[in-house]
Amino acid sequence: MLKLGVPSKGRLMEKTFDWFAERGLRLARTGTDREYAAAVEGFEGLELVLLSAGEIPRELAAGRIHLGVTGSDLVREKLADWPAQVAELAPMGFGHADLIIAVPAAWADVDGLEDLDAVAAAFRRAQGHRLRIATKYHRLTRDFLRQAGVADYQLVDSQGATEGTVKNLTAEAIADITSSGETLRANHLKILSDGLIHQSQATLFAARAADWTEEGATLARLCAALGLEPPAL
Numbered sequence: 479m480l481k482l483g484v485p486s487k488g489r490l491m492e493k494t495f496d497w498f499a500e501r502g503l504r505l506a507r508t509g510t511d512r513e514y515a516a517a518v519e520g521f522e523g524l525e526l527v528l529l530s531a532g533e534i535p536r537e538l539a540a541g542r543i544h545l546g547v548t549g550s551d552l553v554r555e556k557l558a559d560w561p562a563q564v565a566e567l568a569p570m571g572f573g574h575a576d577l578i579i580a581v582p583a584a585w586a587d588v589d590g591l592e593d594l595d596a597v598a599a600a601f602r603r604a605q606g607h608r609l610r611i612a613t614k615y616h617r618l619t620r621d622f623l624r625q626a627g628v629a630d631y632q633l634v635d636s637q638g639a640t641e642g643t644v645k646n647l648t649a650e651a652i653a654d655i656t657s658s659g660e661t662l663r664a665n666h667l668k669i670l671s672d673g674l675i676h677q678s679q680a681t682l683f684a685a686r687a688a689d690w691t692e693e694g695a696t697l698a699r700l701c702a703a704l705g706l707e708p709p710a711l
């Protein structure tokens with residue numbers, strides 16, 4: 479069987495089911511609301527695995543699932559050298575969110591990364607420690623700031639309510655996901671003009687490490703059914 483990992487709940491699950499339904503494949507949860515079981519109608523040889531969106535990158539990298547739907551941000555964050563581990567089969571057109579760097583709206587002199595760099599250096603001289611950026615996206619934030627030439631900062635781990643860290647004085651800036659921008663506004667934060675790290679959307683990925691000896695033919699059939707180019711794995 480070809481194993482397809484899909485988000486088990488939350489914002490990505492229903493839209494994933496809709497995306498496949500529009501292409502003639504009915505995925506559905508079976509059993510009670512709380513039971514993590516699912517089935518596929520309209521396609522032979524495909525097995526659904528319900529997983530948290532955050533775990534799907536790791537399961538793909540390990541080859542425990544052949545295909546998986548998750549946010550493009552999560553694959554880039556959780557997998558080192560992600561293109562070596564997964565192939566992008568299709569962007570799915572939902573689950574859009576921007577990973578951005580934001581600072582207090584009151585920092586009138588800080589518009590972009592160059593200003594942040596200057597503030598960070600001054601901050602260290604004045605405070606005796608580095609400017610703190612709260613995030614759960616450590617890899618993406620570090621890579622982005624390295625490329626931008628910003629070095630005088632430290633990351634502070636925040637696994638949720640990240641926009642609150644500035645008010646709570648545990649960080650001076652944040653790197654987090656935004657979609658409507660409401661949470662940033664409500665917490666008096668502004669996005670740096672050149673602070674867009676990644677534009678994320680739900681994406682269908684294929685695992686390079688999965689065993690494709692039997693399932694290669696199923697993948698070719700599935701790609702044809704979905705109108706997708708089969709990936710080079």
Ligand SMILES: Nc1ncnc2c1ncn2[C@@H]1O[C@H](COP(=O)(O)OP(=O)(O)OP(=O)(O)O)[C@@H](O)[C@H]1O
Nearest residue numbers: 488489530531532549551552573574575655657678
């Ligand atoms: N407004 C938003 N806020 C946060 N994430 C969003 C938003 N819109 C889309 N996303 C995307 O949704 C994905 C995260 O989904 P979700 O929170 O359901 O997964 P999760 O963190 O694995 O949750 P859980 O572990 O609770 O199942 C990420 O790819 C993220 O970019």
Ligand SMILES: O=P(O)(O)OC[C@H]1O[C@H](OP(=O)(O)OP(=O)(O)O)[C@H](O)[C@@H]1O
Nearest residue numbers: 638639640655656657658659660661662
């Ligand atoms: O731009 P907006 O539309 O306001 O959405 C952005 C918010 O939504 C997400 O939080 P989520 O609800 O996933 O909770 P979290 O704090 O656990 O990440 C994200 O981390 C932001 O806080």
